[in-house]
Amino acid sequence: MERLKVxxxxxxxxxxxxxxxxxxxxxxxxxxxxxxxxxxxxxxxQVATSGLASADVAYPVRGIAARQDNLAFRQATVIGADLDAxxxxxxxxxxxxxxxxxxxxxxxxxxxxxxxxxxxxxxxxFPLYNLADSVRLRNHxxxxxxxxxxxxxxxxxxxITFVVVGGGPTGVEVAGALTELFQVVLRxxxxxxxxxRARVVLVEMQDHLLAPFGRASREHARQALEERGVEVxxxxxxxxxxxxxxxxADGEEIAAHTLVWAAGVKANPIGAALGLRxxxxxxxxxGPDLAVxxxxxxxAVGDVAAIVDAHGAPDALLPQLAPVAIQSGRHVARQICCxxxxxxxxxxxxxxxxxxxxxxxxxSRAVAELPFGIRxxxxxxxxxxxxxxxxxxxxxxxxxxxxxxxxxxxxxxxxGPRLIxxxxxxxxx
Amino acid sequence: MERLKVxxxxxxxxxxxxxxxxxxxxxxxxxxxxxxxxxxxxxxxQVATSGLASADVAYPVRGIAARQDNLAFRQATVIGADLDAxxxxxxxxxxxxxxxxxxxxxxxxxxxxxxxxxxxxxxxxFPLYNLADSVRLRNHxxxxxxxxxxxxxxxxxxxITFVVVGGGPTGVEVAGALTELFQVVLRxxxxxxxxxRARVVLVEMQDHLLAPFGRASREHARQALEERGVEVxxxxxxxxxxxxxxxxADGEEIAAHTLVWAAGVKANPIGAALGLRxxxxxxxxxGPDLAVxxxxxxxAVGDVAAIVDAHGAPDALLPQLAPVAIQSGRHVARQICCxxxxxxxxxxxxxxxxxxxxxxxxxSRAVAELPFGIRxxxxxxxxxxxxxxxxxxxxxxxxxxxxxxxxxxxxxxxxGPRLIxxxxxxxxx
Numbered sequence: 001m002e003r004l005k006v007x008x009x010x011x012x013x014x015x016x017x018x019x020x021x022x023x024x025x026x027x028x029x030x031x032x033x034x035x036x037x038x039x040x041x042x043x044x045x046q047v048a049t050s051g052l053a054s055a056d057v058a059y060p061v062r063g064i065a066a067r068q069d070n071l072a073f074r075q076a077t078v079i080g081a082d083l084d085a086x087x088x089x090x091x092x093x094x095x096x097x098x099x100x101x102x103x104x105x106x107x108x109x110x111x112x113x114x115x116x117x118x119x120x121x122x123x124x125x126f127p128l129y130n131l132a133d134s135v136r137l138r139n140h141x142x143x144x145x146x147x148x149x150x151x152x153x154x155x156x157x158x159x160i161t162f163v164v165v166g167g168g169p170t171g172v173e174v175a176g177a178l179t180e181l182f183q184v185v186l187r188x189x190x191x192x193x194x195x196x197r198a199r200v201v202l203v204e205m206q207d208h209l210l211a212p213f214g215r216a217s218r219e220h221a222r223q224a225l226e227e228r229g230v231e232v233x234x235x236x237x238x239x240x241x242x243x244x245x246x247x248x249a250d251g252e253e254i255a256a257h258t259l260v261w262a263a264g265v266k267a268n269p270i271g272a273a274l275g276l277r278x279x280x281x282x283x284x285x286x287g288p289d290l291a292v293x294x295x296x297x298x299x300a301v302g303d304v305a306a307i308v309d310a311h312g313a314p315d316a317l318l319p320q321l322a323p324v325a326i327q328s329g330r331h332v333a334r335q336i337c338c339x340x341x342x343x344x345x346x347x348x349x350x351x352x353x354x355x356x357x358x359x360x361x362x363x364s365r366a367v368a369e370l371p372f373g374i375r376x377x378x379x380x381x382x383x384x385x386x387x388x389x390x391x392x393x394x395x396x397x398x399x400x401x402x403x404x405x406x407x408x409x410x411x412x413x414x415x416g417p418r419l420i421x422x423x424x425x426x427x428x429x
Numbered sequence: 430m431e432r433l434k435v436x437x438x439x440x441x442x443x444x445x446x447x448x449x450x451x452x453x454x455x456x457x458x459x460x461x462x463x464x465x466x467x468x469x470x471x472x473x474x475q476v477a478t479s480g481l482a483s484a485d486v487a488y489p490v491r492g493i494a495a496r497q498d499n500l501a502f503r504q505a506t507v508i509g510a511d512l513d514a515x516x517x518x519x520x521x522x523x524x525x526x527x528x529x530x531x532x533x534x535x536x537x538x539x540x541x542x543x544x545x546x547x548x549x550x551x552x553x554x555f556p557l558y559n560l561a562d563s564v565r566l567r568n569h570x571x572x573x574x575x576x577x578x579x580x581x582x583x584x585x586x587x588x589i590t591f592v593v594v595g596g597g598p599t600g601v602e603v604a605g606a607l608t609e610l611f612q613v614v615l616r617x618x619x620x621x622x623x624x625x626r627a628r629v630v631l632v633e634m635q636d637h638l639l640a641p642f643g644r645a646s647r648e649h650a651r652q653a654l655e656e657r658g659v660e661v662x663x664x665x666x667x668x669x670x671x672x673x674x675x676x677x678a679d680g681e682e683i684a685a686h687t688l689v690w691a692a693g694v695k696a697n698p699i700g701a702a703l704g705l706r707x708x709x710x711x712x713x714x715x716g717p718d719l720a721v722x723x724x725x726x727x728x729a730v731g732d733v734a735a736i737v738d739a740h741g742a743p744d745a746l747l748p749q750l751a752p753v754a755i756q757s758g759r760h761v762a763r764q765i766c767c768x769x770x771x772x773x774x775x776x777x778x779x780x781x782x783x784x785x786x787x788x789x790x791x792x793s794r795a796v797a798e799l800p801f802g803i804r805x806x807x808x809x810x811x812x813x814x815x816x817x818x819x820x821x822x823x824x825x826x827x828x829x830x831x832x833x834x835x836x837x838x839x840x841x842x843x844x845g846p847r848l849i850x851x852x853x854x855x856x857x858x
Contacts, residue, residue, distance in 0.1 A: 035849065035850070036571065036575060036847075036848065036849045037848045037849075037850070053482050053483075053484035053485075054482070054483075054484070054848075054850065055482035055483070055484065055845065055846035055848060056482075058846075058848050058850065060618070060845075060847050060848060062618035062619070062847075063618070063843070063847075065618070065620075066617040066618050066620070072620075072621065074579065075575045075579075075849070076579070092575075092576065092579045092580070093572060093575070093576070094576055096579065096580055098579060131850060132850075132851070132852060135852040136852060139852065142465065143522060146465060146504045146521075146522070147521065147522070147523055150503065150504075150505070150521045150525065150527060151521070151525055188495040189489070189491035189492070189494070189495050190491070191494075191495070191501075192501065395845070397834075397837050397841075397843065397845045398845070400833060400837070401830065401833070401834075401845075404829060404830070404833065405826075405830075408826050408829070412826075414492070414826065416484065416489075416824070416826045416827070416830075417484035417487075418465075418489050418491075418492075419464075419465065419466045419483075419484060419487050419489060420464065420465045420466075420504070421464070421466070421483065421487065421560060421561075421852065422561070422851075422852045423561060423564040423565060423568065423850070423851045423852050
């Protein structure tokens with residue numbers, strides 16, 4: 001019998017987990033992504049704050065495909081599909097179009113930034129969702145300091161004031177890492193500039209940070225950030241953003257050349273492009289087994305899928321987190337394995353096993369909430385955060401490099417890759 | 430008495446060497462560069478062939494300035510000068526203009542690619558002189574393989590044929606590293622593509638490679654390259670370059686989507702911009718002490734200076750190499766130290782001490798010609814090349830990272846950072 005063709009859209013956590021789970025199955029898997037690398041998103045904020053090099057958080061997909069005989073890769077953009085004919089339409093960087101037939105299609109296209117239509121955020125805000133975002137923010141932050149060093153009057157204009165929007169893990173982590181970068185490294189780099197005047201303002205709509213965490217962790221995070229000089233504004237909203245000004249809903253205007261947007265994501269619009277029914281925040285509607293209704297063989301996992309929380313309220317969706325993506329990707333892969341092997345498919349609905357959440361708050365501090373009510377704070381939480389992320393990181397070489405960089409940064413208070421670098425010179429911009 | 434103001438244009442080998450030599454002198458030094466990092470050019474070819482990450486060969490200038498009290502940095506472009514009034518005109522990235530006064534000006538602006546006016550090279554050629562060049566070439570090489578993998582007919586069109594022009598160390602090293610990348614890594618990455626059909630053609634005008642080396646080394650290099658499948662074309666010239674075709678002077682047309690231009694450099698045009706007299710290849714004319722005639726306090730060092738070889742023919746100029754830049758930078762700095770300290774200036778002319786030259790030819794092979802007639806080939810030469818470059822590399826962290834990457838690449842036959850990545854997404858290109 002013909003081997004089943006499985007096509008996976010997206011080489012993120014969900015897509016890779018599904019591809020690996022299919023390694024032993026009698027199927028041919030093709031992984032499609034616009035980039036030739038997998039991005040380890042939990043560490044993007046460290047690239048943005050010069051703690052890691054971009055190569056440390058990116059792993060070539062073909063490095064994985066090379067070790068898995070039934071896995072092929074296509075660097076291409078999905079431009080559509082004929083779901084009845086079971087053909088996916090791809091466009092390669094050079095614009096040739098390719099029709100990729102499939103028996104099973106796993107949509108794992110992830111998410112994109114959600115600016116909630118707030119004026120100016122699209123144009124002036126710095127999201128932190130992909131590798132290009134993180135390098136662009138790094139360049140911009142360092143450029144603001146170079147500009148202020150050359151023209152100190154720019155400090156009053158907000159050149160070294162950084163507004164971070166979103167009090168979730170990403171916002172908390174980037175706010176903490178920015179203050180640390182300023183106090184630990186840039187203070188030495190810019191001796192003729194009063195780096196003490198650099199401000200980091202963390203804006204969160206709700207009245208507390210780290211919504212998914214318990215009260216104690218939230219308080220600890222806020223306290224840790226404030227001790228490090230972050231101005232935490234809970235119960236505040238951004239109303240408008242211009243190049244050098246951020247206006248809050250209460251009318252307050254903050255002179256700031258930088259707005260980091262960590263306030264939320266929405267599903268990758270690919271669901272609509274494929275003609276699939278999408279629900280809240282554009283997420284593709286799936287059944288309890290993660291199959292897309294009415295389209296046998298089509299599945300959706302991770303951030304792009306509207307996965308109902310089996311443990312939560314009837315219509316509560318699971319959060320758009322890496323562990324959900326990984327577990328849902330594996331769940332779909334296991335069902336396809338059974339189909340391919342002609343075994344009965346377990347009809348069990350997908351159940352997310354929450355292994356806990358963590359967030360770092362700069363050097364040596366973090367909060368972690370693990371199963372069995374284990375709550376960690378400060379140094380122990382920070383160490384467990386480091387350990388977990390090293391283990392999750394794809395590629396042994398990246399693990400070595402990230403570990404070496406962390407050790408270096410921690411011991412020397414240095415930040416190696418604080419480079420203002422675009423892969424094309426300004427002239428071409 | 431007022432401390433002397435020393436301004437150095439360029440944070441390359443020459444400029445940094447001069448700045449460091451002035452660390453103890455009673456002067457205020459300002460280093461000016463368009464980038465906020467020093468680029469370790471000898472390893473750019475390894476970035477271009479995915480052996481090292483871009484951050485490994487770039488070191489933040491402010492990391493050096495932070496440890497040297499009398500050293501300041503300006504990220505800016507030099508747009509002119511009033512040499513009589515001793516003021517340098519700078520333009521910052523945001524276009525503000527700054528007038529920087531100086532008592533001594535050291536021009537260490539380096540070189541730029543020399544295409545000798547061959548049609549198409551400017552537009553289609555890939556130079557390998559700065560960090561952006563190396564990343565652009567890396568992206569392009571990997572993209573060619575992705576394109577050929579998606580559309581195998583492109584192989585006949587030259588998608589995975591790479592013409593390297595210039596048989597000097599850079600050309601030899603990049604040709605060797607490219608074949609190694611193909612055979613060692615991409616062969617595994619692209620299982621469905623006949624990577625054995627990838628070609629590297631090394632074109633050299635003279636009838637031998639590595640002109641600065643002796644006969645035995647040249648032969649060894651050629652043999653090593655040919656054993657690894659590089660097609661060496663000596664006595665050949667490129668007449669014209671188009672996007673997918675390279676035409677040689679004898680009329681032969683090579684179907685190739687990539688032309689790496691390692692055939693030569695010319696001085697940075699800044700000399701003319703400053704109104705200084707320039708000679709061959711635009712190099713600034715200097716006296717035996719590296720002072721610019723008629724402009725007391727103005728000096729030129731390294732690739733940008735027309736430094737006469739005290740040991741060579743009367744009008745022979747020193748080669749544009751890192752050791753010349755370093756030694757000439759120090760020579761000027763020492764004279765300024767004496768002037769600043771009110772000591773008599775040693776009138777000794779600059780004498781270049783040739784410490785030898787080296788070139789690697791891919792994995793475990795190299796040629797080295799050291800003083801006292803020491804000639805190394807193969808593995809010993811390769812080891813000494815590694816050692817020398819690790820020592821020369823700026824920054825302990827970079828040394829660790831480069832060493833770790835080399836060990837990894839050598840042991841695992843892997844190449845970590847084989848990423849197709851631009852710091853801005855395609856859409857913005």
